[in-house]
Amino acid sequence: MYRILCFLILLLAMPLRAMQPIQILYNDWTSQQVLSHIVANIFTELGYQTEFIEAKTDGQWFLLKAGMADVQMEVWEGTMADKYAQLIRSQVIVDLGDYTLKTREDWWYPLYVKQHCSGLPHWEALIQCADIFSRPGSQGKGVYIAGPWEKPDRARIRALQLPFVVEQVDSGEALWKKLAIAHKIKQPILMFNWTPNWVGAVYPGEFVEFPDFDPRCETEPGWGVNPRFLFDCGNPKSGWLKKIVSTVFFEQHPCLVKGLRQFDMDSIMLEQLAAMVNLENFTPALVAKHWLETNRIQWRRWFAKCIE
Numbered sequence: 001m002y003r004i005l006c007f008l009i010l011l012l013a014m015p016l017r018a019m020q021p022i023q024i025l026y027n028d029w030t031s032q033q034v035l036s037h038i039v040a041n042i043f044t045e046l047g048y049q050t051e052f053i054e055a056k057t058d059g060q061w062f063l064l065k066a067g068m069a070d071v072q073m074e075v076w077e078g079t080m081a082d083k084y085a086q087l088i089r090s091q092v093i094v095d096l097g098d099y100t101l102k103t104r105e106d107w108w109y110p111l112y113v114k115q116h117c118s119g120l121p122h123w124e125a126l127i128q129c130a131d132i133f134s135r136p137g138s139q140g141k142g143v144y145i146a147g148p149w150e151k152p153d154r155a156r157i158r159a160l161q162l163p164f165v166v167e168q169v170d171s172g173e174a175l176w177k178k179l180a181i182a183h184k185i186k187q188p189i190l191m192f193n194w195t196p197n198w199v200g201a202v203y204p205g206e207f208v209e210f211p212d213f214d215p216r217c218e219t220e221p222g223w224g225v226n227p228r229f230l231f232d233c234g235n236p237k238s239g240w241l242k243k244i245v246s247t248v249f250f251e252q253h254p255c256l257v258k259g260l261r262q263f264d265m266d267s268i269m270l271e272q273l274a275a276m277v278n279l280e281n282f283t284p285a286l287v288a289k290h291w292l293e294t295n296r297i298q299w300r301r302w303f304a305k306c307i308e
């Protein structure tokens with residue numbers, strides 16, 4: 001009896017599952033949004049239904065665990081390696097490979113700042129120059145402007161004994177606005193940024209050179225320049241960018257998995273896609289549509305196994 005019931009439930013559930021749209025995580029920075037639209041369009045052309053699941057990166061890991069998200073087109077090493085590794089270990093997600101480009105995410109400043117702080121990009125210069133980054137209310141301490149993605153900046157500030165406070169803004173747009181204003185009056189600014197990104201082409205700048213990243217920096221207090229605290233290092237300077245899918249998706253869609261494994265971008269293309277949104281004011285959807293049209297042969301080759 002029990003067996004028959006199970007069989008019936010399975011029979012009922014199967015077509016439902018097949019009809020369920022593919023859930024694509026949609027985050028809050030431009031290149032991720034464009035790539036999400038690109039992959040959604042590809043899946044749609046191949047006959048699948050898709051939907052976007054809007055999430056902050058903090059919240060997306062839970063959604064993957066809960067079966068409420070299937071595909072994430074951009075997992076960045078500098079900010080997400082820990083959570084990524086946890087979910088790989090617990091077999092919630094499957095790694096579909098790295099893009100050929102390399103990434104970096106870290107504290108960054110526009111080049112004119114060096115005129116006020118000649119020891120840059122070395123991190124120790126921040127100790128002497130903190131006051132040039134002060135703002136009303138920061139009591140002479142430097143202000144570091146963070147986005148909503150980083151790893152514990154306050155822990156790094158403590159470990160490296162930097163006279164800095166963190167001001168966190170909640171989107172990329174808010175970061176770029178701060179940068180645009182500071183840049184106009186050549187005011188020193190220290191903020192989060194990453195590459196590949198469109199920003200460097202418009203605002204030449206550099207990353208602060210912190211002590212080189214090492215996994216032990218985040219697990220062994222004794223490692224590094226401060227023997228008492230974790231996070232006395234920078235983020236990886238040549239990090240990976242990965243595509244991941246839920247284990248459920250991996251098992252259900254072998255041909256899409258094959259396609260996603262081959263899906264690739266170089267840094268020039270990723271920067272262009274972001275620039276078309278942030279500089280030319282096209283929507284991510286439109287930029288994606290344009291990419292699909294001009295790269296049709298390419299993506300159809302990647303997903304050839306899914307095309308009858």
Ligand code: TMO
Pocket residue numbers: 029076079105149194
């Ligand atoms: C994840 N991000 C590219 C915004 O650093």
